[in-house]
Amino acid sequence: MASGQGSANVHEGWSSRIVFLMAAVGAAVGLGNLWKFPYTAGVSGGAAFVVVYLVAVAAVAIPVVIAELMIGRRGRLSPPNSFLALAREAGANPGWRFVGWMNLLAVFLILSFYSVIAGWALGYVPKMAMGHFSGASPDEVAAEFSALLASPGRLALFHAIFMILTVGIVSVGLKRGIERAVRFLMPALLVMLVMLVGYAAIAGDMASALSFLFKADFSKIDSGVVLQAIGQAFFSVSVAMGLLITYGAYLDSSARLGSSAVYIAGADTSVALLSGLAIFPLVFANGLDPAEGPGLIFVTLPIAFGQMPAGALFGAVFFLLVLVSAITSSIAILEPVVSWAEEHNGMRRGPATIIAGAAAWLMGLATVFSFNIWAGWFPLGGFERFRESTVFDLIDYFTSNLLLPLGGLLIAVFVGWVVSAETTRKELGLENNRLFGLWRFTLRYIAPLGIAWVLLANVI
Template sequence: MAAGSQGVGEQWSSRTAFLLAAVGAAVGLGNIWRFPTLAGESGGGAFVLIYVLCVALIGLPLLLAETLIGRAGGHNADSVGSIAEVAELSGRSKSWSIFGGIGLVTIFLILSFYSVVAGWVLYYVWLSAADFLGSLMAGNPLAGAFTGMSQDQVTGMMGELFANPFQLILQHAIFMGLTLAIVAVGVTGGIERAAKWMMPGFFGLLILITIYSAFTGDFGAAMSFLFTPDFSKLSPAVINDALGQACFSLSVGGAILITYGSYVPRHVRLGPTAVMIAAVDTGVAIMAGLMIFPIVFSAGLDPAGGPGLIFQTLPVAFQQMPAGALVGFAFFILIFFAALSSSIALLEAPVAFVIRRFRIGRRLAASLVALAAFLIGVACALGYNVLSDVRPLWFWPTFADADILDSIDDITGKIGLPLAGLGVAIFTGWRASRRLVEAELDMSRGMFLIWHALVAWLAPVMVFLILLFGLVPSLLA
């Protein structure tokens, strides 16, 4: 087979389709929830500055590396097969594909608990929908959210959900079922079609709520918080968080971009498309901050609210705002779109592997993978109630206190993703055929040399540090 040849498998119908699907994979809870949380906990502007630099210098080069591997080994349509194919075309050992396997297992495990967390979002969609409907029936469509409830009652809704194993598992099942329904249809008929209607809706809601937040919240305080760097807030831990968030947000280190890259037609230029994906993803993260923090500051709440920022702090803020019931409902729909677009990508990558490896149909493969992830997710959900005393990694001091969900989150985020990303960086920068890589990228000589230096030298060092500090967090003290 010629280098970079394209197989007869499924493809995106156009560059726009790939762009929407890849942006959908990147834009998820990491942008809307994790980025504002980390920015709030890390002092704002200094974190944002380091984050943007990490995206440009490390995240974007790795995004491009994974996408080109996917297309170069495209007929395999999965991370393991694609890396093996590129290795063979480069005269290297196929054992490099182990890093594709690590990424594949990692995102499968991420899917298992991601669906549980997305179930929380779905639960708040139901709550906010009922709240807004109640305000309409009362003839007051501009009412604040959850009128008649105390602040303790509003913040306590999350605790009530965690204490109800049936509700947690039900929301998890519904969300996983929605993800399965889309992936089982196929690339063009399912994933691409979902991206084409879901992503415009996501961006429309993001813009509208940000405008609303700017006019009704303390937009000046949010701008100052996000764009005035306070370098006294910088520490090795903050820099490491920014670097990790840049890679996590762009889906670098998993098998997603390799799988999605395998569906990219030959006429699509990867370089400009990757730049656009990274730019949109970063823009969404920053807009999420501009959407959330004006509301938080206006209500006099703590921007360093941590994981409860979305599910506890903001619902309290919506209580105090005009049309808070409507805005709260729109806000959780927005997060739901972000969660679903990412979960589709998380499911598609292992499904592509199962289809190729076991030669079975897409619907059966998708059903088996989704069921396995669902069952692991059930254990994660029960870790908040029935199995709350279980500590799976009790023998590992770094993770000894983590519950079931947090244990999987720690293993995947601090070990799986960095390890897979490190392998891809070394393979692309040092072992893959230079001729094959240049042919896939089709960029000027100068731009190629800059990209290659970032992938071969800077990215491995920085991703290794993520791995090292994840395993030995005391080094950041």
């Protein structure tokens, strides 16, 4: 077994494979699943896009997910130290550990703004439950959202409450914190999602939603749509954030990594499609625009719920769903940083989590201010690409367009070319030479090309 800095006995292990899968699916299912994937599928060919997306998942996302889980389970440590352990085992340059440092930087920055956006949902749950949007006009709903964004105090407060929830779960450990949370939150998420699909089928225009999502239009499939499908597949399952490496480090050696990766990707895609069936019938029934992006959740849907029977109840359930999906992701996003801290100087989990959470909250204030007091400040405005990019836009661009694809590319190269075939075969437990050869070929050639295409498209 590879070993790196710190002790391989520092961390707890998952109590069962099913709990690990629930946690990993919870990590993958986030705010983007609730609007980005369904909308992208709808405007990009419906079922035709879904087919392209599934091919991208199989050829790009799943091979890298398997690689990340393998790095974690083989190293049994945080991302930087697992990379270092495997590099030493392979006789490679120890500088590979900097890929793990990239992972930690990415998750820290992502958590800082993810918590702010999740805080919006936190603020909307009581508003919906009290019928605040019942009968409200589109202008009134839009004004309500604009007023929220214009208030740094309210944004910072909701950001703080959400971060405290995240820190509270992670600080008490894997079994008492994360496992207990996902055992409750993931079934709750599924129940709420099914409830909302049922409500949408009764109160909304399900026929239009089904046509939007699943009517195949192959004429819309071009190189741009294929690129979009690859990018969506890559980001949707939380590749290159280090959280799958971290969760993999807690996995039992008997768990099958290949089938686990397929389950994670399959569940993530299913939740995204169900979200579309919960949202778009309401949008179409009210003659609203499905192309609103993030505004779909915080402007378009409150308008729809405000005009529908039992809209206050089901609107509150919807924002609880958004909040739950955000929490299951945020605890996974914070865990790699805490895992690394536990391995150094005997730092206890509680203080490590509080320090990391407080630092991410402070960093998140840059995102808070980007919507109000810094809204007119464009730090890199001298460059055409960033002419109107706020601090939040720049952080989002740096993580999503640079750190994550570059990290994913390097993970594929490291496991495909640096780690020996003997080591990877042993960790995967694949006796079938054909399956192993297919996975390794995909990881070495197809996945890096797909990710490199996404990376170049983002920076050129």
